[in-house]
Amino acid sequence: MSREIQTALVTGANRGLGLETARQLAARGFRVLLACRDRRKGIAAAEKLRGSGGSLEVEELDVSDPRSVAALAARLRASRRTIDALVNNAAIALDGFNLDVARRTIDTNFYGPVRLSEALLPSMSDSGSIVMVSSGAGELSILSPALRKRFLDRSLTREGLSALVERFVDHVRRGRHEAEGWPTSAYGVSKAGLNAYVRILAPELAARGIRLNAVCPGWVRTDMGGAGASRSVAEGASSIVWAALAETRESGGFFRDGKPIPW
Numbered sequence: 618m619s620r621e622i623q624t625a626l627v628t629g630a631n632r633g634l635g636l637e638t639a640r641q642l643a644a645r646g647f648r649v650l651l652a653c654r655d656r657r658k659g660i661a662a663a664e665k666l667r668g669s670g671g672s673l674e675v676e677e678l679d680v681s682d683p684r685s686v687a688a689l690a691a692r693l694r695a696s697r698r699t700i701d702a703l704v705n706n707a708a709i710a711l712d713g714f715n716l717d718v719a720r721r722t723i724d725t726n727f728y729g730p731v732r733l734s735e736a737l738l739p740s741m742s743d744s745g746s747i748v749m750v751s752s753g754a755g756e757l758s759i760l761s762p763a764l765r766k767r768f769l770d771r772s773l774t775r776e777g778l779s780a781l782v783e784r785f786v787d788h789v790r791r792g793r794h795e796a797e798g799w800p801t802s803a804y805g806v807s808k809a810g811l812n813a814y815v816r817i818l819a820p821e822l823a824a825r826g827i828r829l830n831a832v833c834p835g836w837v838r839t840d841m842g843g844a845g846a847s848r849s850v851a852e853g854a855s856s857i858v859w860a861a862l863a864e865t866r867e868s869g870g871f872f873r874d875g876k877p878i879p880w
């Protein structure tokens with residue numbers, strides 16, 4: 618049975634697409650938990666959203682820190698809060714390319730959402746939705762045909778996927794990533810990994826009625842997208858909100874503007 622007030626948790630909610638997604642969900646009457654790595658920035662964001670509708674709470678969360686993820690999951694379980702929509706939005710797009718960039722990008726953009734989703738599963742509503750904010754930059758076409766085949770392998774497990782992503786980091790460490798078919802984009806690989814995770818986990822979560830989708834918001838005018846991007850934050854966030862809503866029945870797909878896009 619659906620409860621009257623739905624709760625959404627949005628990561629990286631203090632600015633950009635996360636802030637606007639929180640605003641749009643609050644306007645639809647959601648109670649929104651703004652999960653931010655800097656609590657003061659979270660409080661400032663909540664101030665900005667005051668009057669948007671719904672209610673707003675701030676939760677401290679650094680998605681790249683397993684202890685921070687575990688602490689948030691424990692707080693939610695202790696307070697018996699149920700999450701109807703989990704929006705994994707927080708991510709980084711660092712300048713340059715080297716081992717440190719590869720490691721930090723994979724830890725934040727791939728392991729962050731994966732770890733948080735798994736830690737929050739006990740708190741998820743059985744008809745809930747998990748949104749992975751991904752990117753067209755993670756399209757499989759960035760990989761060599763051999764790697765593409767491995768990412769698409771139907772027998773790929775969660776553990777096998779982590780091992781594959783770790784191979785990328787190892788190949789960067791050994792200066793062999795191009796020879797091994799990887800792009801010079803840790804961001805692209807992190808999102809390709811996230812998309813593969815959606816393909817692997819969505820069928821398992823369907824047993825509980827939980828939907829899991831990847832969404833590309835398009836090229837959006839945020840700190841990450843830059844001022845020259847083609848879309849407003851409102852346009853980009855509405856793709857994300859679409860996937861978070863209970864009336865969206867799709868699961869296991871990759872969407873922009875509510876329409877499927879190629880992996």
Ligand SMILES: NC(=O)c1ccc[n+]([C@@H]2O[C@H](COP(=O)([O-])OP(=O)(O)OC[C@H]3O[C@@H](n4cnc5c(N)ncnc54)[C@H](OP(=O)(O)O)[C@@H]3O)[C@@H](O)[C@H]2O)c1
Pocket residue numbers: 628629630631632633634635652653654655658678679680681682705706707708709725750751752753833834835836837838839840841842843846
């Ligand atoms: N903008 C685009 O054109 C575009 C295109 C395709 C996909 N996307 C995706 O859309 C999502 C949002 O992007 P955006 O453009 O809004 O980016 P943004 O303006 O750079 O904002 C990123 C947000 O993520 C947070 N964050 C980063 N690392 C974090 C961590 N370890 N723990 C918790 N929060 C963290 C940041 O917090 P701080 O303020 O503390 O740094 C900030 O709130 C990302 O997943 C991005 O990959 C964006």
